[in-house]
Amino acid sequence: MMSKVVKMQDRKTIPTGYKQTEVGIIPEDWGVDSIGHLLSITTGKKNTQDKVDDGTYPFFVRSQTIEKINSYSFDGEGVLTAGDGVGTGKIFHYLKGKFDFHQRVYLMYNFKETLDGYFFYIIFSNYFYDRIMSMTAKSSVDSVRREMIADMKITLPPKNEQTAIALVISDTDALINALERLLEKKQAIKTATMQQLLTGRIRLTQFAKHPDGTIKGYKFSDLGHIPEDxxxxxxxxxxxxxxxxxxxxxxxxxxxxxxxxxxxxxxxxxxxxxxxxxxxxxxxxxxxxxxxxxxxxxxxxxxxxxxxxxxxxxxxxxxxxxxxxxxxxxxxxxxxxxxxxxxxxxxxxxxxSLKEQTAIATVLSDMDAELVTLEKKLAKVRDIKQGMMQQLLTGRIRLSLDHQP
Known part of the structure; x- marks a missing residue:
């Protein structure tokens, strides 16, 4: 069934169908609760040196990079964040399955029936940094205490609306990941092409042959073998x-x-x-x-x-x-x-030949133009995602399987 959208008008007063809460104005049928009432929180027992380069299971440490390990201490759905280090408040992971995690990494799991796990990941990763920054007078946070997570208030839409929001955001995340992989692939191709064309290891077809059709050869120089022309x-x-x-x-x-x-x-x-x-x-x-x-x-x-x-x-x-x-x-x-x-x-x-120089530059310029187009598209999708989250996570736009306008 297609989702229906209901948009809240911008008003200084509280619109009909909405209410004022400690986390702001939200729809009347949404709730507010502390994270500690909605799930369980624990930390791991491993250290960074326990990682294994070719390990079987994901190993979450205090960075965005996911390491590998041959053990697992958890099997299920969970959200993880760094408890200290340079990425405090900025590193978040969502996973279903078997994994292990560092002793200074927090795991949130055992979600109540009223809470969708991926919805929680979205709302927690979107607001947690601002919360912990508001609790310190410094420009950074050294570490996270359990109560910083447990006492954090979040909005709680009806479960089916949480799932709908999670689906929209996860689909957008999938598009972002696909664009990131494509961009990385195109950049690697461009780097390899640049290396080959600028050293003459690969010749453009129109410059690779003599007028009689024979293939041009190479000559030896101080730089090694280079094209004969x-x-x-x-x-x-x-x-x-x-x-x-x-x-x-x-x-x-x-x-x-x-x-x-x-x-x-x-x-x-x-x-x-x-x-x-x-x-x-x-x-x-x-x-x-x-x-x-x-x-x-x-x-x-x-x-x-x-x-x-x-x-x-x-x-x-x-x-x-x-x-x-x-x-x-x-x-x-x-x-x-x-x-x-x-x-x-x-x-x-x-x-x-100046013509060959220009032709090589044109090939590389075209590849650069393609990369710029992809980068702009990726930036646009990221902006769209950020805008959607601001609207969906506050109820300014309703997204539900059965909500009536």
């Missing part, structure tokens, strides 16, 4: 880096042109120093980040930039710089600084 060149010979510029206070105003710092584009201004397209990387502070800028821009003095591309394609240079990893040229014992001379003398193999 590629060149071994120092970075300074095809993409010489220049130091960025100070940004005078008189020119610090919002505008059309990006200002690129060592850690990326921070803001825009009405003035530019160099004409794009260009490639920018960090000179001091944050090293290793690389940015391709299509328009005119201002490279900050914490960055190095290049707009003079000698027999090279700007986007191809961008990917070469990303592949190299400029943090390898760091020097200094304090704030890391990129050694430009070392970078300039570093040798890479690049196609002699």
């Amino acid at each position: 590629w060149e071994e060149r120092e970075i300074g010979q095809f993409a010489p880096l220049q130091r960025g510029f100070d940004l005078p206070a008189s020119k610090r105003s919002e505008g059309l042109y990006p200002v690129v710092y060592s850690n990326g584009i921070v803001n825009t201004h009405n003035h530019f120093q160099v004409k794009g397209p260009g490639v920018v990387t960090g000179r001091s502070g944050t090293l290793g980040k690389v940015h391709h800028i299509e328009c005119d821009f201002w490279p900050h003095n914490t960055s190095l930039w290049v707009t003079k591309f000698i027999k090279s394609d700007s986007k191809f240079v961008y990917y070469i710089f990303k592949y190299i990893g400029f943090e390898r040229f760091a020097s200094g014992s304090g704030v890391p600084t990129l050694n430009r001379n070392d970078a300039h003398s570093f040798k890479v193999a690049i196609p002699s």
Whole structure:
């Protein structure tokens, strides 16, 4: 049966069908109860060193990572959270089955008939951090005491509505997990493709053959075997880096042109120093980040930039710089600084043909665009889930199998 939705109107007064409670305004047919009245709470008996890399059962420790172990102390439905450590109040797990858990991990189980286990996981993980933060004057929580959990009040919709809410959120979680796995897979494919194309180990079809149809071969160089029609060149010979510029206070105003710092584009201004397209990387502070800028821009003095591309394609240079990893040229014992001379003398193999450079860059750009689209979709679904929880867990939107509008 399809769920029916009833929406509560935004009003300053308590709407008809709702009531004021210690946890806020909720539907009249919802209850409020303490967690300790609705389930049992215990802690584990294991230590982190008890984990087994190829163990049979899940082992929950004080982190989001689920370890493995060859023993189990619980078999059933449970919700777990870290009792202390850096993830206090932020680490939650829901599981049905056999598992073991750390002595400083809390397990909530033995749910009363009036409480859906997954609904509890959703509401607990959504509100517990705010609760424990309200109980400390510090910016973090060192540990969780049992009563912090047991005395926490939660809303209690009718059981069938809890189940409906849990189903909607779990379906959204499944979509988020699927998108995360897809994104991870696509990122791995892109990394492998980048490695293969930028070293010539794989050639794009249109550049892999001679005019007579024979396959192009490889030659030996200081870099090992490279395609016969590629060149071994120092970075300074095809993409010489220049130091960025100070940004005078008189020119610090919002505008059309990006200002690129060592850690990326921070803001825009009405003035530019160099004409794009260009490639920018960090000179001091944050090293290793690389940015391709299509328009005119201002490279900050914490960055190095290049707009003079000698027999090279700007986007191809961008990917070469990303592949190299400029943090390898760091020097200094304090704030890391990129050694430009070392970078300039570093040798890479690049196609002699600008067309092949551009084609390689286009393939990688298309893959980046696909990744950006997936990241935006994932972010949108996460936002939708957060919005749904805010509405469903307060009863502002009713979701029930038999509730009448």
